[in-house]
Amino acid sequence: MKLRRLTNRKNSTTFSTVMTMYIVSTILTLAHIWATNTNDLERLFPVVFNQRLSKHMFGKLPVEFDDIEGDSDRLWLWKRLYPSKPSDRPLAARVVVHARMRTGSSLMGQYFSEHPDFAYLYEPGLLVKKLYKMNEYNDSASYLAPMQLPLVQSIIDFFNCTFEGDVLSLLTRNIWLRSQMNIKDLMTTDNFTTHCVSKRHRVVKTIRLSDIAFIVRTKEFIDGKVKIVHLVRDPRATLSARERFQHWNYRTRWGTVIKQNIEKFEKYATYYCQWLQTNLRSAQNIPRRLRKNFVIVRYEDLADRPRDIVPKLYDFVGLDLHQRVRSMIDGQKDKLGNGLAWRRNMPFNRTSIVQDVCNDDLFRFYGYVKVDNAEQLVNGNFKLLSTKPLVPSGINFIL
Incomplete structure (x- = not known):
């Protein structure tokens, strides 16, 4: 009635x-x-x-x-x-893409930034990191702790188009970073503000936020104005990508194993699995009435099934899929299958390291399947991705 x-x-x-x-x-x-x-x-x-x-x-x-x-x-x-009718208030999306290094966050950000009415902030952690003169590759929670509050503040400032001070100064000087945000010609505070307020919707992608709890506690999230897309990726795939990206070499030219780099591999695998565990726990603690504003997406699904996943993402943030975004999806056809390509690049011994560090529950919760031997790892018929992840009840998961 x-x-x-x-x-x-x-x-x-x-x-x-x-x-x-x-x-x-x-x-x-x-x-x-x-x-x-x-x-x-x-x-x-x-x-x-x-x-x-x-x-x-x-x-x-x-x-x-x-x-x-x-x-x-x-x-x-x-x-x-008494819900507001769509015509009563103009819809404004505020989205945080919460990810980690080499999890596909740039692809996720592009699916939003391709929409012409989105202002896009590409990794504010890069800017905050420079203020603190921090190592850009170290992403342990303890190391990133000093930058968490200023990082969150920079996100909220961007949502309110009040991005200023030292962080804005770094942004306007960084040509590459501005190009990632489609604002190549903007050089001043006024121009950046004009660009921001000219867009109805805003999206931030960050890979240096240790815990979604920092966002969940903000007034903007509590008021229902911010939505969080938590992007995850198979820990084995993430470490395989970081290995190549950071040029970790495991053997000398004579085939001798370099122990230090094996230790580094295990260390960063531990950091990533701890991040997954921390954020899964925080997701369970989101107040029930606000859980609709949080969702988990796997990179493997986004990369290999964009026609299914991207429309659901836009539905989650409350927007229709723009034609430019549809065109981008069509252009991804030649990349389908990349989500599981890591299994051809990483040997079983390093796969085992990640599987030992990341507990079985985490793999089951996110729907990743462990392998028992090298044959299963390279066997394309052995499924590494479950269609029924055992995510705790009440947490949204786009499949």
Whole structure:
């Protein structure tokens, strides 16, 4: 049953009619609250009824519920009964792509930035890192700890188009970084601000945020204004990619194993698996009413099934798929199958290191299948990706 809003209509609504409609509306409202949140019933009844009725009867104001969003009494339950129509407010997406080094975050960012109405911030951690003069490859939680708060602040500043100070100065001087964000010609604070505010939607991709809890605790996320896309990748694939990207050499020209680099491989595998574990735990702790604003996506699905995954991503953020994004998907045909290409590049001994470091539960939760021997690793018929990951109940997962 759709509840009607009461409006001031002179000479058309009597006092008794208003009271009757208000009582019926209140009864239905309380029944809904009772069915969904019984603990809030006693607190909400006097606040809601008296506040809204007094405004209507004595203030002669139309009963509107859009202003409840900023109400100190936190009457968010009313939004379930009186949702804003799409035409009431312009939709504005604020998206954080939360990933790690060599997990495919650039591809994910491109699927959003290709939309012409998205302002895109490419890895603010690069800028914050320079302020702290940190090693760009070290991504252990303890090492990145000093930059977490300024990193989150730079993300929120970008969402509000108030990006300024030292971070903005670094951004305007970095030609390569600006090119990644499609703002090659912008050099000043004013130009950057103009670019930002000219776009309705904004997306940030970062690989140096240790824990989504830092974003979940912000007012912007609590108010439902920010959505988090948590991009993960098979730990074995991530380490294989980092091995090549950072030029880790495991043998001398005479075939001797370099022990130091094996230790480095194990160390960074540990960092990545700890990151997966930390964020899975934080996802479980997101308040139930806000879990709809968090989703997990696997790189393997994004890379090999973009026609399925990208439309679901846009549905998650509440937008239609733009034609330019569709064209980008069509251009990815020759890259399909890359999601599992790592199995042809990494030998079984290093695969085993990652599997030993990352516990079995993590593999099962994200839907990755461990191998028992070298034959399974290179056998294309042996599936390394499960279509039914055992993610804890209540956490969204795009498949």
